[in-house]
Amino acid sequence: MNVQENRVFGEVAIGDSAEVVRICTEDDFYVFATASGNHNPMHLAGLDGDGDGTVEAVAPAMWVASLVSAVIGNILPGAGALYRAQSLRFLARAHAGDELVARVRVTEKRPPDGLVMATEVVRKSDGATILSGEAEVQAPARKMRFDDLEIPGLLIERHRHFDAIIARAEPLPPLPTAVVAPEEPNSLGGALLGARHTIIAPILVGDPTRIAAAADALGASLDGIEIVAAPDHAAAARLAVDLVAQGRAAALMKGHLHTDVLLKAALRKENGLRAGRRFTHVFVMDVPGVAHPLLVTDAAINIAPDLRTKMDIVQNAIDLARSIGIDEPKVGVLSAVETVNPDIPSSLDAALLSKMAERGQITGGIVDGPLAMDNAVDIAAARTKGILGPVAGRAEVLVVPNIDAGNMLAKQLTHISHAEGAGVVMGALVPIILNSRADDDKARLASCAVAALHDARLRGRLAE
Helix, strand or coil: CCEEECCCHHHCCCCCEEEEEEECCHHHHHHHHHHHCCCCHHHCCCCCCCCCCCCCCECCHHHHHHHHHHHHHHCCCCCCCEEEEEEEEECCCCECCCEEEEEEEEEEEECCCEEEEEEEEEECCCCCEEEEEEEEEECCCCCCEEECCCCCCCCCCCCHHHHHHHHHHCCCCCEEEEEECCCCHHHHHHHHHHHHCCCEEEEEEECHHHHHHHHHHHCCCCCCCEEEECCCHHHHHHHHHHHHHCCCCCEEEECCCCHHHHHHHHCCCCCCCECCCCCEEEEEEECCCCCCCEEEECCCCCCCCCHHHHHHHHHHHHHHHHHCCCCCCEEEEECCCCCCCCCCHHHHHHHHHHHHHHCCCCCCCEEEEEECHHHHHCHHHHHHCCCCCCCCCCCCEEECCCHHHHHHHHHHHHHCCCCEEEEEEECECCCEECCCCCCCHHHHHHHHHHHHHHHHHHHHHHHC
């Protein structure tokens, strides 16, 4: 229990002191930027605010100063205190990751309620003084005690997992990608964004007039980008698959056409992209507040998968998770319950998939099920129900019973939890980048990066 008890004027003596210790983080600086309106890039992670070629993430000076107010408002003299004046002198800079100590010391009492305090913030690692100054404070008039003050929590909507995935993909050779019917600004813009980040090398397949019009709407140049003319979407899909068969493309990317038109061409028997498994869709979700990427499958292709199809769904998801850097993916197979119930088919399938993984029929990850959603992703919920093991509460891959559940889960994460989702079709000879018309730039770029990382892992394994 966090108890706060203040000190009125008569309880404070000259020489009294207090301090707080705080590690400053990049998220603190984003909160400060939002609250203050100060968007100086010197203080924001990943940005070079002064053009010297180095990203800074310098702690905002007034954020550092606010640590002094935390000591005054929480400890000395505590609740009820009000500022009258504060002088500040900044002697050094703090950066994200620094552990800072904010201190106050009473130097003078001015009846009936005034306190004068020396204030400072120092860096704990080397003792460097970040700021010094003097505060004049009105002491509380009444003695008060507070137990467990509830402050609304804040969730920083940063998509750091996608940032990391994109950063891993950018040094790779650009992935030659046949982009099918990029005939409106969103789909063309996603392909061009992937090209600007050197993640893909797009080949645009579709109506050249419409593609040019989309580029004009974006104010973008198509110089140096190959365009393969196609009279309609079905022809564009076939031509794109032909580019893969010819070895000119190593991935497909959905543009402004129906998914079934693209998949029909990919699934054709001659020169198609079948690789021995069912095509399955995987969302790689970057959910704010979740410590790792969360994969959801299948939410877009297989409507009511049987057990054999679910084997491919699980194996494809494990393969993709490993490609984006999860060495041994923890797979939670979801159902409405966490115990096997013969009346709930999804619980039976989940138990069988778990046993198949134990027997080596599914490889590369740890599979457990049935798990309900809460005990798949929340350790406390899992422990409350007595569910132990490495997956319960820690699932990195969520396998849903059917397309209804998958689609609802992915959209709930996107629109309620503010997640971003990268979509990729697995089970084909090459990754198929499957974006939604509602996806923003970060989601489209992340989809390209996920495909590029998977292709790189496959090529590395084949070369061994």
